[in-house]
Amino acid sequence: MMAGAPNKLSRFNIVSLALGLAFLYLPIVILVIYSFNYSRLVTVWGGWSIRWYVEFFNDRAMLDAAWMSLRVGASSATLATLLGTLAAVALSRGERFAGRTLFSGMLYAPLVMPEVITGLSLLLLFVALDAERGFWTVTFAHTTLTMCFVAVVVQSRLGGLDRSLEEAAMDLGCDPVRAFAAVTLPLIAPAIAAGWMLAFTLSLDDLVIASFTTGPGSETLPIRIYSEVRLGVKPEINAICTLVIALITVVIVVASLASKLSGQRGESAAPL
């Protein structure tokens, strides 16, 4: 065996992988461990305790913010999934249509657009429309951002589907809408579910766009956390962060099971 044989996992590969994953996970693990620290000083270990969780559940303002975030997340993710899926269908099945380039441009740009720009521009729109800022403005703003992510997830799934399945259904007498509902939709359902969950977590996470588009009295959880963090480290924040991480982990596990399911079904038989 030659020493330099490529395609083998070299020691360098293993070390860089291990270090990379440690770098990604260590800070989160530390945060979670210290959320169970009895001591008020974040850096002194005072024994295991859940007092900061108790504190969180007694913190009215924080609970209100969390509730607001969950509502915004669920509503915007649902709207975004609907719109994003439609966009994905149009882009991957609609062939050519007028304004297609503009359409795809508008869908892909928000994926990398700095949030300060998106946030500011949406706020100016809401002010111009004289819309009352609060739950709905944040929800619409998040929908605009997250539908693009849903569109990409669903579109890449649609791109991997064997289109002869749809065509067979139509040859057998289905009209296009029925062929879509009976054949395509079940096949992309797991990707749609994964898209919803991605949209939900993105909305739950967003600070910048929500700060611009919300109004007085309706803070989301990240806005609340941010104003606390600016004042310094507080153990209660560790507890809240741990709860959010736990919620998101559950969502990811469900999403990955869904996409695993999607990977097993209806994989493209012949490359198109």
Place this chain on the structure above:
Amino acid sequence: MSARRLFARPARFAAIAPYVWMVLFFLVPFGFVLKISLSQTVIARPPYVPVFDLTQGFASFKAALASLSADNFRLMVSDDLYVLSYLRSLVVATVSTSILLVIGYPIAYGMARLPKRWQGLAMMLVIVPFWTSFLIRIYAWINILQHDGLLNQLLLALHLVSAPVAWLSTDTAMYIGIVYSYLPFMILPLYATLVKMDPALEEAAADLGSTPRQVFWLVTFPLSLPGVAAGVLLCFIPIVGEFVIPDLLAGSDSLMIGQTLWLEFFTNKDWPVASAAAVLLLALLLIPLLFYERLQRRQLEGGR
């Protein structure tokens, strides 16, 4: 194929709702940003002089056109605060994207060489932090980097330093935060390109007598360039406009443009200047954005 064409017509109708939505909530708002960036600041609610009041007919439209002012843009290029924050944003984005590439490439390469059955798990492990809240991940680093935080405790225990080091409010802390937050964005496109590469190409180069280093630089790296481009754009563009990370981790003596915009908007309540900053930021990012859009389209639509 007639069935395909038959399918395309209703599929095109699916575009209507998202199209209208994106025009209303993505395209039109930019018009407002542009408009307000050209208006004057006043102390009022909303704090700018309205321009283009179309309800008053065409005559007022012409009058409004005459009253447009480029003052905010003149301010941008003449005031050091703005010029410096633009430059700083570019420097920070360039430096952090380079660090990300250097750190992310070996990780992605390692992932692509894992046995197939481990790759799914490795990808999952890289994606999970990406789904975990941005703010929480920065907060986790504040825990570690603060004055009596774990890093200083560790360094003191190992006698590497004799007094706690001030990590927070430094550029070092900011770079750690940026690299930490954007690492998955760099790794995933790199991994996607590397894993699709035909291993026979590297084998052939090795069989023909290339050293492992030559194999990497002559075969592997050039073939992974599309992934490099995607990863670099995916990191560079948002980092230029980054607000949260420099705000929480870097010192306040020099600002990035995202922070300046935020400050003008929330603290100084100067909407026109904030809008002008947004317009210039967008202009700065237009070319990389267009590149990114093309790359994304090619990837999702197979160069149709």
